[in-house]
Amino acid sequence: MQTFQFYNPTRIVFGPGTVPHLSTLVPAEARVLVHFGGASAEKTGTLAEVRAALAGRHVEEFGGIEPNPSYETLIRAVELIRRDGLDFLLAVGGGSVIDGTKFVAAAVPYVGDPWEIMLSRGAKVSAALPFGTVLTLPATGSEMNDGAVISRRESGDKLVFSSPLVFPRFSILDPAKTVTLPPRQVANGIADSFVHIVEQYLTYPVDGRVQDRFAEGLLQTLIEIAPQALAVPDDLDTRANLMWTATLALNGLIGAGVPQDWATHMIGHELTARFGIDHARTLSIVLPSLLSVQREAKREKLLRYAERVWHLTEGDEDHRIEAAIAATRAFFEGLGIKTRLSDYGIERGEIEAILAQLKAHGMTKLGERRAITLEVSRAILEGAW
Ligand code: NZQ
Numbered sequence: 001m002q003t004f005q006f007y008n009p010t011r012i013v014f015g016p017g018t019v020p021h022l023s024t025l026v027p028a029e030a031r032v033l034v035h036f037g038g039a040s041a042e043k044t045g046t047l048a049e050v051r052a053a054l055a056g057r058h059v060e061e062f063g064g065i066e067p068n069p070s071y072e073t074l075i076r077a078v079e080l081i082r083r084d085g086l087d088f089l090l091a092v093g094g095g096s097v098i099d100g101t102k103f104v105a106a107a108v109p110y111v112g113d114p115w116e117i118m119l120s121r122g123a124k125v126s127a128a129l130p131f132g133t134v135l136t137l138p139a140t141g142s143e144m145n146d147g148a149v150i151s152r153r154e155s156g157d158k159l160v161f162s163s164p165l166v167f168p169r170f171s172i173l174d175p176a177k178t179v180t181l182p183p184r185q186v187a188n189g190i191a192d193s194f195v196h197i198v199e200q201y202l203t204y205p206v207d208g209r210v211q212d213r214f215a216e217g218l219l220q221t222l223i224e225i226a227p228q229a230l231a232v233p234d235d236l237d238t239r240a241n242l243m244w245t246a247t248l249a250l251n252g253l254i255g256a257g258v259p260q261d262w263a264t265h266m267i268g269h270e271l272t273a274r275f276g277i278d279h280a281r282t283l284s285i286v287l288p289s290l291l292s293v294q295r296e297a298k299r300e301k302l303l304r305y306a307e308r309v310w311h312l313t314e315g316d317e318d319h320r321i322e323a324a325i326a327a328t329r330a331f332f333e334g335l336g337i338k339t340r341l342s343d344y345g346i347e348r349g350e351i352e353a354i355l356a357q358l359k360a361h362g363m364t365k366l367g368e369r370r371a372i373t374l375e376v377s378r379a380i381l382e383g384a385w
Protein backbone atom coordinates (compact mmCIF):
# COMPACT_ATOMS: atom_id res chain seq x y z
CA MET A 1 0.00 0.00 0.00
CA GLN A 2 1.18 3.55 -0.65
CA THR A 3 1.87 6.08 2.10
CA PHE A 4 -1.08 8.38 2.69
CA GLN A 5 -2.86 10.89 4.88
CA PHE A 6 -6.62 10.79 5.16
CA TYR A 7 -8.51 13.88 6.27
CA ASN A 8 -12.22 14.51 5.94
CA PRO A 9 -13.92 16.96 8.30
CA THR A 10 -17.39 17.06 6.65
CA ARG A 11 -20.29 16.18 8.95
CA ILE A 12 -22.89 14.07 7.15
CA VAL A 13 -26.53 14.36 8.21
CA PHE A 14 -28.29 11.53 6.39
CA GLY A 15 -31.93 10.55 5.97
CA PRO A 16 -35.41 11.63 4.97
CA GLY A 17 -36.65 14.76 6.70
CA THR A 18 -33.24 16.08 7.75
CA VAL A 19 -33.36 19.55 6.16
CA PRO A 20 -34.73 21.18 9.38
CA HIS A 21 -31.37 20.31 11.02
CA LEU A 22 -30.09 23.43 9.26
CA SER A 23 -31.49 25.42 12.16
CA THR A 24 -28.72 24.09 14.40
CA LEU A 25 -26.02 23.39 11.78
CA VAL A 26 -25.85 27.01 10.57
CA PRO A 27 -24.61 29.37 13.30
CA ALA A 28 -27.42 31.53 14.70
CA GLU A 29 -25.55 34.79 14.08
CA ALA A 30 -24.51 33.86 10.50
CA ARG A 31 -25.24 36.18 7.58
CA VAL A 32 -26.10 33.56 5.00
CA LEU A 33 -26.07 33.41 1.21
CA VAL A 34 -28.10 30.49 -0.14
CA HIS A 35 -26.81 29.29 -3.53
CA PHE A 36 -28.99 27.33 -5.92
CA GLY A 37 -29.23 26.41 -9.59
CA GLY A 38 -32.13 26.89 -12.00
CA ALA A 39 -35.77 26.25 -11.18
CA SER A 40 -35.59 22.85 -9.47
CA ALA A 41 -34.87 23.86 -5.87
CA GLU A 42 -37.82 26.25 -5.81
CA LYS A 43 -40.19 23.93 -7.68
CA THR A 44 -39.49 20.92 -5.47
CA GLY A 45 -40.12 22.86 -2.27
CA THR A 46 -36.57 22.35 -0.98
CA LEU A 47 -35.86 26.08 -0.92
CA ALA A 48 -39.01 26.72 1.11
CA GLU A 49 -37.84 24.17 3.69
CA VAL A 50 -34.40 25.75 3.77
CA ARG A 51 -35.86 29.22 4.31
CA ALA A 52 -38.01 27.94 7.16
CA ALA A 53 -35.06 26.22 8.84
CA LEU A 54 -32.91 29.37 8.62
CA ALA A 55 -35.58 31.64 10.10
CA GLY A 56 -34.22 34.36 12.36
CA ARG A 57 -30.97 34.80 10.45
CA HIS A 58 -30.03 37.37 7.84
CA VAL A 59 -30.49 35.34 4.63
CA GLU A 60 -29.94 36.35 1.01
CA GLU A 61 -30.27 34.17 -2.08
CA PHE A 62 -28.22 33.69 -5.24
CA GLY A 63 -29.83 31.53 -7.95
CA GLY A 64 -28.88 30.73 -11.51
CA ILE A 65 -25.73 28.65 -10.94
CA GLU A 66 -25.78 26.58 -14.12
CA PRO A 67 -24.74 22.96 -14.77
CA ASN A 68 -20.95 23.11 -15.26
CA PRO A 69 -20.88 26.30 -13.18
CA SER A 70 -19.27 29.29 -14.81
CA TYR A 71 -16.76 31.75 -13.47
CA GLU A 72 -18.78 34.51 -15.11
CA THR A 73 -21.84 33.70 -12.94
CA LEU A 74 -19.96 32.92 -9.74
CA ILE A 75 -18.02 36.14 -9.71
CA ARG A 76 -21.35 37.97 -9.30
CA ALA A 77 -21.96 36.05 -6.07
CA VAL A 78 -18.49 37.06 -4.87
CA GLU A 79 -19.38 40.73 -5.45
CA LEU A 80 -22.70 40.36 -3.62
CA ILE A 81 -21.07 38.73 -0.58
CA ARG A 82 -18.39 41.40 -0.34
CA ARG A 83 -20.95 44.18 -0.74
CA ASP A 84 -23.37 42.86 1.88
CA GLY A 85 -20.82 41.46 4.35
CA LEU A 86 -22.17 37.89 4.23
CA ASP A 87 -20.16 35.23 6.05
CA PHE A 88 -21.72 31.76 5.57
CA LEU A 89 -22.71 29.97 2.35
CA LEU A 90 -25.28 27.26 1.83
CA ALA A 91 -25.36 25.27 -1.42
CA VAL A 92 -28.74 23.75 -2.31
CA GLY A 93 -28.42 21.51 -5.36
CA GLY A 94 -26.17 19.07 -7.19
CA GLY A 95 -22.46 19.05 -7.91
CA SER A 96 -22.60 22.22 -9.96
CA VAL A 97 -24.08 24.36 -7.18
CA ILE A 98 -21.74 22.81 -4.58
CA ASP A 99 -18.65 23.26 -6.77
CA GLY A 100 -19.69 26.83 -7.52
CA THR A 101 -20.07 27.47 -3.79
CA LYS A 102 -16.57 26.12 -3.14
CA PHE A 103 -15.14 28.53 -5.69
CA VAL A 104 -17.08 31.47 -4.26
CA ALA A 105 -16.00 30.51 -0.72
CA ALA A 106 -12.35 30.66 -1.77
CA ALA A 107 -12.72 33.70 -4.04
CA VAL A 108 -14.31 36.07 -1.49
CA PRO A 109 -11.19 36.44 0.70
CA TYR A 110 -8.79 36.00 -2.24
CA VAL A 111 -6.50 38.95 -2.90
CA GLY A 112 -5.81 39.30 -6.63
CA ASP A 113 -7.51 37.81 -9.69
CA PRO A 114 -9.74 34.94 -8.45
CA TRP A 115 -9.16 32.94 -11.65
CA GLU A 116 -5.65 32.31 -10.24
CA ILE A 117 -7.39 29.89 -7.86
CA MET A 118 -8.12 27.71 -10.88
CA LEU A 119 -4.81 28.25 -12.65
CA SER A 120 -2.94 27.23 -9.48
CA ARG A 121 -5.31 24.22 -9.07
CA GLY A 122 -6.09 25.54 -5.59
CA ALA A 123 -2.49 25.93 -4.36
CA LYS A 124 -3.01 29.67 -3.87
CA VAL A 125 -6.08 29.30 -1.64
CA SER A 126 -5.19 30.43 1.87
CA ALA A 127 -8.66 31.18 3.29
CA ALA A 128 -12.29 30.38 2.51
CA LEU A 129 -15.72 31.22 3.87
CA PRO A 130 -17.42 28.37 5.75
CA PHE A 131 -20.27 26.64 3.95
CA GLY A 132 -22.66 23.70 4.12
CA THR A 133 -24.70 21.86 1.51
CA VAL A 134 -28.14 20.35 0.97
CA LEU A 135 -27.58 17.73 -1.72
CA THR A 136 -30.34 17.16 -4.28
CA LEU A 137 -28.49 15.01 -6.84
CA PRO A 138 -26.32 12.01 -5.91
CA ALA A 139 -23.41 11.94 -8.36
CA THR A 140 -20.25 13.92 -7.83
CA GLY A 141 -19.26 13.35 -4.20
CA SER A 142 -18.64 17.10 -3.99
CA GLU A 143 -20.75 17.14 -0.83
CA MET A 144 -17.94 15.39 1.06
CA ASN A 145 -14.73 16.32 -0.76
CA ASP A 146 -12.49 19.31 -1.29
CA GLY A 147 -12.54 19.51 -5.09
CA ALA A 148 -14.49 21.65 -7.54
CA VAL A 149 -14.70 21.93 -11.31
CA ILE A 150 -15.30 25.40 -12.75
CA SER A 151 -15.76 26.47 -16.35
CA ARG A 152 -14.89 29.78 -17.98
CA ARG A 153 -17.15 30.32 -20.94
CA GLU A 154 -15.10 33.08 -22.61
CA SER A 155 -11.98 30.88 -22.88
CA GLY A 156 -13.62 27.44 -23.13
CA ASP A 157 -11.75 26.19 -20.02
CA LYS A 158 -13.06 23.59 -17.58
CA LEU A 159 -10.56 23.29 -14.74
CA VAL A 160 -10.32 21.55 -11.36
CA PHE A 161 -9.15 23.02 -8.07
CA SER A 162 -8.89 21.48 -4.65
CA SER A 163 -8.01 22.75 -1.19
CA PRO A 164 -8.60 21.34 2.28
CA LEU A 165 -10.13 24.74 3.08
CA VAL A 166 -13.18 23.98 0.90
CA PHE A 167 -14.48 20.82 2.50
CA PRO A 168 -18.14 21.52 3.37
CA ARG A 169 -18.69 22.00 7.14
CA PHE A 170 -21.72 19.73 6.80
CA SER A 171 -23.85 18.12 4.12
CA ILE A 172 -27.50 17.16 4.43
CA LEU A 173 -28.19 14.02 2.42
CA ASP A 174 -31.93 13.49 2.21
CA PRO A 175 -32.78 10.77 -0.33
CA ALA A 176 -36.35 12.10 -0.53
CA LYS A 177 -34.91 15.21 -2.21
CA THR A 178 -33.92 13.09 -5.22
CA VAL A 179 -37.35 11.78 -6.22
CA THR A 180 -37.96 14.75 -8.52
CA LEU A 181 -34.81 14.11 -10.57
CA PRO A 182 -35.38 13.46 -14.26
CA PRO A 183 -34.20 9.95 -15.34
CA ARG A 184 -31.38 11.54 -17.33
CA GLN A 185 -29.85 12.99 -14.15
CA VAL A 186 -30.30 9.75 -12.19
CA ALA A 187 -28.50 7.89 -14.98
CA ASN A 188 -25.78 10.55 -15.01
CA GLY A 189 -25.33 10.21 -11.26
CA ILE A 190 -24.96 6.44 -11.44
CA ALA A 191 -22.46 6.65 -14.30
CA ASP A 192 -20.43 9.44 -12.69
CA SER A 193 -20.09 7.61 -9.37
CA PHE A 194 -19.26 4.36 -11.19
CA VAL A 195 -16.39 6.08 -13.00
CA HIS A 196 -15.16 7.78 -9.80
CA ILE A 197 -14.75 4.34 -8.25
CA VAL A 198 -13.10 2.89 -11.36
CA GLU A 199 -10.60 5.78 -11.55
CA GLN A 200 -9.35 4.86 -8.06
CA TYR A 201 -9.57 1.06 -8.42
CA LEU A 202 -8.69 0.03 -11.94
CA THR A 203 -5.00 0.95 -12.00
CA TYR A 204 -2.29 -1.46 -10.81
CA PRO A 205 -2.19 -3.59 -7.66
CA VAL A 206 -0.47 -2.31 -4.52
CA ASP A 207 -2.03 -4.84 -2.15
CA GLY A 208 -4.63 -2.34 -0.95
CA ARG A 209 -7.05 -5.03 0.05
CA VAL A 210 -9.54 -2.92 1.95
CA GLN A 211 -9.60 -0.25 -0.76
CA ASP A 212 -10.13 -2.90 -3.45
CA ARG A 213 -12.95 -4.56 -1.57
CA PHE A 214 -14.62 -1.25 -0.72
CA ALA A 215 -14.42 -0.28 -4.39
CA GLU A 216 -15.79 -3.62 -5.56
CA GLY A 217 -18.65 -3.37 -3.05
CA LEU A 218 -19.56 0.12 -4.22
CA LEU A 219 -19.44 -0.90 -7.90
CA GLN A 220 -21.60 -3.94 -7.23
CA THR A 221 -24.08 -1.83 -5.29
CA LEU A 222 -24.44 0.53 -8.23
CA ILE A 223 -24.91 -2.33 -10.68
CA GLU A 224 -27.49 -3.89 -8.36
CA ILE A 225 -29.58 -0.79 -7.67
CA ALA A 226 -29.36 0.99 -11.03
CA PRO A 227 -32.51 -0.53 -12.63
CA GLN A 228 -34.65 0.12 -9.55
CA ALA A 229 -33.25 3.63 -9.02
CA LEU A 230 -34.25 4.50 -12.58
CA ALA A 231 -37.61 2.74 -12.63
CA VAL A 232 -39.05 3.69 -9.23
CA PRO A 233 -38.12 7.25 -8.19
CA ASP A 234 -39.93 7.11 -4.85
CA ASP A 235 -38.24 3.93 -3.63
CA LEU A 236 -36.41 5.80 -0.88
CA ASP A 237 -34.37 2.81 0.28
CA THR A 238 -32.88 2.48 -3.18
CA ARG A 239 -32.33 6.23 -3.43
CA ALA A 240 -30.65 6.17 0.00
CA ASN A 241 -28.26 3.49 -1.20
CA LEU A 242 -27.52 5.43 -4.36
CA MET A 243 -26.88 8.61 -2.40
CA TRP A 244 -24.48 7.06 0.08
CA THR A 245 -22.66 5.11 -2.62
CA ALA A 246 -22.11 8.27 -4.66
CA THR A 247 -20.74 10.07 -1.60
CA LEU A 248 -18.39 7.24 -0.63
CA ALA A 249 -17.21 6.97 -4.23
CA LEU A 250 -15.37 10.27 -3.96
CA ASN A 251 -14.83 11.29 -0.35
CA GLY A 252 -11.19 10.23 -0.33
CA LEU A 253 -11.63 6.92 1.47
CA ILE A 254 -11.27 4.39 -1.34
CA GLY A 255 -8.50 6.41 -3.01
CA ALA A 256 -6.27 6.65 0.07
CA GLY A 257 -3.10 4.60 -0.29
CA VAL A 258 -3.75 3.41 -3.86
CA PRO A 259 -2.75 4.76 -7.30
CA GLN A 260 -5.36 6.89 -9.07
CA ASP A 261 -6.00 7.35 -12.76
CA TRP A 262 -8.36 10.32 -13.56
CA ALA A 263 -7.47 10.37 -17.28
CA THR A 264 -11.11 9.61 -18.17
CA HIS A 265 -12.17 12.71 -16.23
CA MET A 266 -9.52 14.99 -17.70
CA ILE A 267 -10.36 13.96 -21.28
CA GLY A 268 -14.08 14.11 -20.45
CA HIS A 269 -13.78 17.68 -19.14
CA GLU A 270 -12.50 18.76 -22.56
CA LEU A 271 -15.54 17.18 -24.21
CA THR A 272 -17.89 19.11 -21.92
CA ALA A 273 -15.98 22.35 -22.44
CA ARG A 274 -16.06 21.99 -26.24
CA PHE A 275 -19.41 20.33 -26.92
CA GLY A 276 -21.46 20.88 -23.75
CA ILE A 277 -22.02 17.13 -23.25
CA ASP A 278 -23.15 16.21 -19.69
CA HIS A 279 -20.18 15.30 -17.46
CA ALA A 280 -21.25 11.68 -16.87
CA ARG A 281 -21.86 11.12 -20.57
CA THR A 282 -18.35 12.23 -21.46
CA LEU A 283 -17.01 9.66 -19.00
CA SER A 284 -19.17 6.91 -20.52
CA ILE A 285 -17.71 7.76 -23.92
CA VAL A 286 -14.07 7.80 -22.78
CA LEU A 287 -13.84 4.98 -20.21
CA PRO A 288 -14.54 1.88 -22.37
CA SER A 289 -12.04 3.03 -24.98
CA LEU A 290 -9.46 3.98 -22.34
CA LEU A 291 -9.71 0.54 -20.74
CA SER A 292 -9.24 -1.03 -24.13
CA VAL A 293 -6.18 1.09 -25.01
CA GLN A 294 -4.68 0.65 -21.52
CA ARG A 295 -5.37 -3.06 -21.24
CA GLU A 296 -1.72 -4.04 -20.80
CA ALA A 297 -0.96 -1.34 -18.21
CA LYS A 298 -4.11 -2.30 -16.29
CA ARG A 299 -4.00 -6.02 -16.99
CA GLU A 300 -3.93 -7.38 -13.44
CA LYS A 301 -6.66 -5.08 -12.17
CA LEU A 302 -8.81 -5.65 -15.28
CA LEU A 303 -8.72 -9.39 -14.58
CA ARG A 304 -9.68 -8.79 -10.98
CA TYR A 305 -12.44 -6.35 -12.04
CA ALA A 306 -13.77 -8.96 -14.49
CA GLU A 307 -13.95 -11.61 -11.82
CA ARG A 308 -14.99 -9.69 -8.74
CA VAL A 309 -17.32 -7.10 -10.20
CA TRP A 310 -18.77 -8.85 -13.26
CA HIS A 311 -18.24 -12.50 -12.19
CA LEU A 312 -16.52 -13.31 -15.49
CA THR A 313 -14.47 -16.43 -14.99
CA GLU A 314 -14.79 -18.28 -18.31
CA GLY A 315 -12.26 -18.25 -21.14
CA ASP A 316 -8.64 -17.07 -21.28
CA GLU A 317 -7.35 -13.81 -19.84
CA ASP A 318 -7.79 -11.75 -22.98
CA HIS A 319 -11.32 -12.98 -23.37
CA ARG A 320 -12.20 -12.05 -19.78
CA ILE A 321 -10.73 -8.58 -20.17
CA GLU A 322 -12.64 -8.05 -23.40
CA ALA A 323 -15.85 -9.21 -21.71
CA ALA A 324 -15.33 -6.87 -18.73
CA ILE A 325 -14.87 -3.87 -21.03
CA ALA A 326 -17.98 -4.89 -22.98
CA ALA A 327 -19.93 -5.23 -19.71
CA THR A 328 -18.84 -1.73 -18.71
CA ARG A 329 -20.06 -0.27 -22.00
CA ALA A 330 -23.32 -2.26 -21.76
CA PHE A 331 -23.86 -0.93 -18.23
CA PHE A 332 -23.73 2.68 -19.44
CA GLU A 333 -25.89 1.91 -22.48
CA GLY A 334 -28.37 0.19 -20.16
CA LEU A 335 -28.69 3.46 -18.25
CA GLY A 336 -29.68 5.11 -21.52
CA ILE A 337 -26.28 6.74 -22.02
CA LYS A 338 -24.66 6.53 -25.45
CA THR A 339 -20.97 5.61 -25.38
CA ARG A 340 -19.57 6.78 -28.74
CA LEU A 341 -18.44 10.24 -29.80
CA SER A 342 -20.29 9.67 -33.08
CA ASP A 343 -23.55 9.15 -31.12
CA TYR A 344 -23.33 12.83 -30.11
CA GLY A 345 -22.88 14.11 -33.67
CA ILE A 346 -19.17 14.74 -33.21
CA GLU A 347 -17.10 14.47 -36.39
CA ARG A 348 -13.91 12.43 -36.38
CA GLY A 349 -12.02 15.53 -37.50
CA GLU A 350 -12.77 17.16 -34.10
CA ILE A 351 -10.32 14.83 -32.37
CA GLU A 352 -7.38 17.10 -33.29
CA ALA A 353 -9.07 20.07 -31.65
CA ILE A 354 -9.76 18.06 -28.47
CA LEU A 355 -6.08 17.08 -28.34
CA ALA A 356 -5.10 20.73 -28.76
CA GLN A 357 -7.27 21.60 -25.73
CA LEU A 358 -5.63 18.84 -23.67
CA LYS A 359 -2.23 20.19 -24.64
CA ALA A 360 -3.20 23.77 -23.79
CA HIS A 361 -4.30 22.62 -20.32
CA GLY A 362 -1.10 20.66 -19.70
CA MET A 363 -2.91 17.30 -19.85
CA THR A 364 -0.06 15.54 -21.62
CA LYS A 365 0.93 12.96 -18.98
CA LEU A 366 -2.26 11.48 -17.61
CA GLY A 367 -3.12 8.27 -15.80
CA GLU A 368 -1.77 6.38 -12.82
CA ARG A 369 1.71 6.15 -14.37
CA ARG A 370 1.61 9.51 -16.16
CA ALA A 371 1.96 7.46 -19.34
CA ILE A 372 -1.11 8.73 -21.22
CA THR A 373 0.57 11.16 -23.58
CA LEU A 374 -1.27 13.07 -26.27
CA GLU A 375 -0.60 10.17 -28.64
CA VAL A 376 -2.28 7.75 -26.23
CA SER A 377 -5.17 10.19 -25.78
CA ARG A 378 -5.47 10.27 -29.57
CA ALA A 379 -5.82 6.47 -29.63
CA ILE A 380 -8.43 6.65 -26.83
CA LEU A 381 -10.47 9.29 -28.66
CA GLU A 382 -10.23 7.42 -31.96
CA GLY A 383 -11.37 4.26 -30.19
CA ALA A 384 -14.24 6.21 -28.65
CA TRP A 385 -15.50 7.51 -31.98
O1 NZQ B 1 -30.39 23.87 -12.15
P1 NZQ B 1 -31.54 23.14 -11.57
O2 NZQ B 1 -32.87 23.67 -11.99
O3 NZQ B 1 -31.43 23.00 -10.09
O4 NZQ B 1 -31.54 21.65 -12.20
C1 NZQ B 1 -30.48 20.76 -12.00
C2 NZQ B 1 -29.56 20.67 -13.21
O5 NZQ B 1 -30.20 21.08 -14.38
C3 NZQ B 1 -31.06 19.38 -11.90
N1 NZQ B 1 -31.41 18.97 -10.54
C4 NZQ B 1 -30.60 18.89 -9.45
N2 NZQ B 1 -31.28 18.39 -8.40
C5 NZQ B 1 -32.55 18.17 -8.83
C6 NZQ B 1 -32.64 18.54 -10.18
N3 NZQ B 1 -33.79 18.42 -10.88
C7 NZQ B 1 -34.87 17.93 -10.24
N4 NZQ B 1 -34.85 17.53 -8.94
C8 NZQ B 1 -33.70 17.63 -8.21
N5 NZQ B 1 -33.68 17.19 -6.94
O6 NZQ B 1 -30.02 18.53 -12.36
C9 NZQ B 1 -29.27 19.20 -13.36
C10 NZQ B 1 -27.81 18.85 -13.23
O7 NZQ B 1 -27.29 19.34 -12.02
P2 NZQ B 1 -25.70 19.38 -11.77
O8 NZQ B 1 -25.48 19.93 -10.42
O9 NZQ B 1 -25.04 20.05 -12.93
O10 NZQ B 1 -25.32 17.83 -11.85
P3 NZQ B 1 -24.18 17.02 -11.13
O11 NZQ B 1 -24.45 16.83 -9.69
O12 NZQ B 1 -24.01 15.83 -11.97
O13 NZQ B 1 -22.88 17.95 -11.22
C11 NZQ B 1 -22.09 18.02 -12.37
C12 NZQ B 1 -20.92 18.96 -12.14
O14 NZQ B 1 -20.05 18.46 -11.12
C13 NZQ B 1 -18.70 18.38 -11.61
C14 NZQ B 1 -18.92 18.15 -13.08
O15 NZQ B 1 -17.76 18.43 -13.84
C15 NZQ B 1 -20.06 19.09 -13.39
O16 NZQ B 1 -19.60 20.41 -13.54
N6 NZQ B 1 -17.95 17.37 -10.86
C16 NZQ B 1 -17.53 17.67 -9.62
C17 NZQ B 1 -16.77 16.80 -8.86
C18 NZQ B 1 -16.29 17.16 -7.52
N7 NZQ B 1 -16.48 18.37 -7.06
O17 NZQ B 1 -15.71 16.33 -6.82
C19 NZQ B 1 -16.36 15.49 -9.37
C20 NZQ B 1 -17.07 15.08 -10.60
O18 NZQ B 1 -16.19 14.25 -11.32
C21 NZQ B 1 -17.51 16.16 -11.51
O19 NZQ B 1 -16.44 16.52 -12.38
Ligand code: ZN
Pocket residue numbers: 140192196265279
Ligand atom coordinates in the same frame (compact mmCIF):
# COMPACT_ATOMS: atom_id res chain seq x y z
ZN1 ZN C 1 -17.09 12.79 -12.26
